[in-house]
């Protein structure tokens with residue numbers, strides 16, 4: 390289990406608080422670790438949370454919309470019941486916009502499969518990238534780096550993007 394840092398830890402030398410707390414996401418049961426950082430003077434005082442992304446939504450979940458949090462670089466799925474889940478993703482394979490790194494292709498690949506299955510296939514991963522077919526319209530849209538800081542798109546809206 391996580392324990393409070395002792396005064397002799399390196400973190401404690403930089404700040405007067407470096408502690409952890411654990412909890413879990415009540416919807417999906419995923420563990421969450423919160424890390425507190427507070428400087429001696431208290432000028433900086435914040436919590437950073439870390440959790441896992443799922444490999445899939447739950448069996449009875451129905452995909453309703455994709456949420457893009459451009460400010461924090463996070464991608465979410467909203468279910469028909471209104472539950473929010475981090476967008477399922479493969480281990481070590483983040484999503485992104487623009488043309489940098491593998492994130493845009495991974496996101497376009499996921500959305501391609503999601504749209505092709507009419508929202509039914511929400512699993513991350515699949516066959517090797519080399520033999521997957523990423524939809525070019527979706528990839529172009531992802532690479533165009535939509536400017537909105539917060540964007541929520543239904544399956545119908547994603548399908549409209551694919552049609553171009």
Ligand SMILES: [Zn+2]
Pocket residue numbers: 406407408409425426427
């Ligand atoms: Zn603390």
